[in-house]
Amino acid sequence: MSVIELRDVSVTFHERRQTIEAVKHVSLTVEKGEIFGIVGFSGAGKSTLVRVINLLQRPTSGRLLLDGADITDAKGSQLRDIRKRIGFIFQGFNLISNVTVGRNVQFALKAGGWEKSDWDRRTRELLRLVGLENKIDTYPSSLSGGQKQRVAIARALANKPEILLCDEATSALDLETTEEILDLLQRINRELGITIVFITHQLDVAKQVFDRVAVMENGSVVELGDTFDVFSAPKHATTRSLVERYLGIAVPPQLVPSLPAGQIVELRYKGDAALEPLISEVAKRHGVSINVLHANVSYFGPHAIGILIVLVSGGDAAVNAALDELKSHVFGFRKLDRTALAQIHDADGADNEDGTDADDAGNENRGEKETNA
Numbered sequence: 001m002s003v004i005e006l007r008d009v010s011v012t013f014h015e016r017r018q019t020i021e022a023v024k025h026v027s028l029t030v031e032k033g034e035i036f037g038i039v040g041f042s043g044a045g046k047s048t049l050v051r052v053i054n055l056l057q058r059p060t061s062g063r064l065l066l067d068g069a070d071i072t073d074a075k076g077s078q079l080r081d082i083r084k085r086i087g088f089i090f091q092g093f094n095l096i097s098n099v100t101v102g103r104n105v106q107f108a109l110k111a112g113g114w115e116k117s118d119w120d121r122r123t124r125e126l127l128r129l130v131g132l133e134n135k136i137d138t139y140p141s142s143l144s145g146g147q148k149q150r151v152a153i154a155r156a157l158a159n160k161p162e163i164l165l166c167d168e169a170t171s172a173l174d175l176e177t178t179e180e181i182l183d184l185l186q187r188i189n190r191e192l193g194i195t196i197v198f199i200t201h202q203l204d205v206a207k208q209v210f211d212r213v214a215v216m217e218n219g220s221v222v223e224l225g226d227t228f229d230v231f232s233a234p235k236h237a238t239t240r241s242l243v244e245r246y247l248g249i250a251v252p253p254q255l256v257p258s259l260p261a262g263q264i265v266e267l268r269y270k271g272d273a274a275l276e277p278l279i280s281e282v283a284k285r286h287g288v289s290i291n292v293l294h295a296n297v298s299y300f301g302p303h304a305i306g307i308l309i310v311l312v313s314g315g316d317a318a319v320n321a322a323l324d325e326l327k328s329h330v331f332g333f334r335k336l337d338r339t340a341l342a343q344i345h346d347a348d349g350a351d352n353e354d355g356t357d358a359d360d361a362g363n364e365n366r367g368e369k370e371t372n373a
């Protein structure tokens with residue numbers, strides 16, 4: 001049985017005279033023990049969707065099931081119990097600044113109904129788990145970003161949740177600290193068996209830790225599957241655009257007009273086997289010239305995927321024969337349009353690379369309050 005099931009969930013906001021369909025007819029399941037990811041550009045509806053899971057956001061329509069039980073209309077003590085079963089961490093940590101690290105954790109224990117006599121033991125246990133036992137009497141202001149997120153994780157785990165929701169939990173951290181937090185979350189997933197639902201717009205985070213991933217665009221899930229499959233052979237334009245931006249796959253547009261005539265193609269291949277020897281063989285055999293315009297190998301978990309963009313020029317028949325041969329050696333083959341390549345493409349969400357725009361701050365503020373659609 002799935003731990004979480006969303007059935008045809010929609011969330012609509014009415015703001016002044018505007019209607020915003022933040023989530024549209026999303027159905028998906030999250031299995032016990034997996035790390036399930038949601039990626040997408042800014043405004044895609046990721047935060048809204050994840051807030052439905054702990055009912056901080058009520059769906060406008062559709063149902064939410066937890067361990068097979070319909071909890072869409074949960075209220076009062078049932079709702080409190082559900083919230084105990086689901087921990088939540090954000091980009092902005094949301095620690096209480098005028099009390100110590102230890103007290104921050106204790107507030108969660110108090111809210112979870114723990115006996116006061118157990119608070120100290122449990123707080124130390126949680127802080128030890130996240131590697132911060134020596135910071136129990138420290139105030140949040142003197143902690144680094146990574147340490148703050150560790151405290152937030154300890155607090156989120158206080159009531160032994162089965163599920164941990166992470167909304168851009170690493171987006172405010174530098175590379176090294178991100179790695180540490182991801183390691184910690186993976187350990188929590190493995191050792192405590194906690195199911196994790198993780199939202200991010202950072203593909204390097206996604207490819208490293210997600211078992212499965214859903215790609216959201218404009219309120220809908222446009223692609224869903226095993227992380228490697230989705231990212232290595234993206235089917236939807238949004239997924240392709242996310243992957244391309246992440247891998248930095250691009251032919252500099254200003255270069256395109258000066259390129260010799262010929263067909264530009266993108267080749268995707270699995271494994272780290274180099275394609276260069278094949279390229280030169282094919283070029284020789286068919287009497288064409290093949291220029292490599294872009295090359296990249298990237299690791300998704302343990303798997304490597306390689307992407308090459310090449311320009312094949314020569315006589316029409318020879319070019320076609322060469323392309324056919326290249327096609328038979330790769331799993332992804334796409335002819336690229338020169339005119340499109342020459343345009344400086346500025347896809348949506350380009351200003352959100354660092355995840356620190358005003359929208360994100362808004363989301364955090366919304367984080368603690370329940371809103372009714």
Ligand SMILES: Nc1ncnc2c1ncn2[C@@H]1O[C@H](COP(=O)(O)OP(=O)(O)OP(=O)(O)O)[C@@H](O)[C@H]1O
Nearest residue numbers: 013015020022041042043044045046047048049359
């Ligand atoms: N409480 C709200 N009231 C009105 N509109 C909202 C509310 N929350 C979200 N929205 C709108 O719903 C859409 C989806 O927002 P959401 O925060 O879920 O996107 P997101 O994918 O998390 O984006 P980001 O990557 O920037 O965090 C946006 O258009 C947003 O402005």
Ligand SMILES: [Mg+2]
Nearest residue numbers: 046047048363
């Ligand atoms: Mg968000």
